[in-house]
Amino acid sequence: MTHKGIAVALGGGGVKGVSHIGVLRALTRNGFDIQAIGATSMGALVGVLFGLGHSPDEMEQVFHCLKRTGYSGRDKQSEPAFLGLRRFEKFVRGFFGKKTFHDLKTPLIVTATEIEHGREIFIREGLLVEALLASVALPGIFPARRMMDMDLVDGGVLNPVPVEAARSLVDAKTPVAAVVLTAPLGVPATMERIVLPRFIPRWLAQRIKNLRFIQAIDIFLLSQDMLNRAITTHNLDRSQPDIIIRPNVTHLYTLDTGYVTEIALEGDQAVRRALPDLLKLFPNSAEEAMQHEPRPA
């Protein structure tokens, strides 16, 4: 068998990021050797878990736990934000403790956005927890993170799929796969525009949604979503990953909770769809696969 080394870029997208688990699982099962990861936001959490050697089942367990505990909650001393990340922070601090990038078995770059000048920042050393908290800091919703004298927020703001980060970790011959979780432009937004907590009864929720103030926020969020998709499209045009893997998760809302196992399976299916193209990246292995295929009767 030929060695099929590959680097992956895991994009952001909140709960949609769970599908990265399935992508990594299916790539490994199909004999690909994941040599490096560039990751941002929720992709960074999956990247860190993978890098530390956790199995796909264990990764799913982590997300089940997070689903139970929840992510949000505000701290008195944290930077200003609408929701805060207290529960998520407590969980990852407990889980990763003092582990650093040195503890990773797979090279990893976590990206964040420096908000003062609008720069993409590659984080590749130090405490994993700190890198994670910066990378998932959805602007305004979760607190910005102060690191190395910079205010850092979600890396997805400037570059939703950090292809260059992944590429910088491998040699020129190794292909880079981009795992994209946002819909391309021109596709209508299917997401429910504003999601209210479930304990609010439907009749009240409907009234809240009819408030003009809420509708204005809604339009703002919708346009931000479009902006994000435009940036993703342009970035992929520019960074030219060797292959794009698109799990069918674009209908999910970023801060939704969702079913962990099902979302992860979307990742497996996306790899299955992309497999012919993935094998083409390794001409020798494609021939081998052909030889093993049963002849049509």
Next chain:
Amino acid sequence: MYNEGVINMEISLALGGGGSKGNAHIGVLRRLDQHGFKIRAIAGTSFGALVTAFYALGYPPDEIESIFSSFDQTKVYGHAPDDEPSFMGIAGAAAWLETWLGGKTFADLKIPTALTAVDLNSAKEVLLSEGDLLDAVLASAAIPGIFPARRINDMELVDGGTLDPVPVAPARALAPNLPVVAVALNVPMGEPAQSWSLPRPKYVPHSITERLSKMRYAQAIDVVLRSVDIMNRAVSEYRLEVDKPEILIRPAVSDVETLEQVSVGEIAKRGEQAFDEILPELMSLFLWHKRLARTLNSWSQR
């Protein structure tokens, strides 16, 4: 002075969005007229769409400047009863524009014109080049959430700058054989991000707005707006990189905020200054061999 050996200086113009910064467009138009350039097509976004509408109707730049100066900039906002939801509303400016653009359509324009907007439902860029002119201007300038989205033909339209702050591609589509001169007002990447100071109602004393701005909610909103500013600039840079206007004019307006009240004449001057800096480059486009290359190029792409 420059006109030796140069004839027929025809261009297509793309005027970008940027709220109050957009008054710089007036200065650029004035210089283009003074130097004898012929604007054969024009595309505008947001505030650029507003300037475009006046210019294409035949108002000379000096007159546009005095018309804009005559408007009381404290009266932009307000909600009309049948408006789509928005934070500030644009009823004041809309009522004033009605007196200038009311009843006019694209058929009244003297040069081929396209205004850009973005349809929220299909997430696509839309070119407006027919129908009611004022509707099109208000759609193109509808900063999402701040000003009301505009319904035209089943579309829910907001600011064209959301996806493409400088309409280079539409300007080129209107006149494929001509060089595109683009005026970009967005702040280049790498300069500090701008938040928006939303105008405060006059009856709220300064001491209270000061306190409000220190509240954690206000600070969180500030982080959101700064990141939107960064995203906007990133999209803008990408588009300019891909669409490659033949000439890019960047007036020095990064200190002007989008919804700031400004002196129209002072900002227009900055447009003139930026124009003067690129004039030699612009003239060189009309040397005969450059023109020949362009013609051949447009043939080969056919």
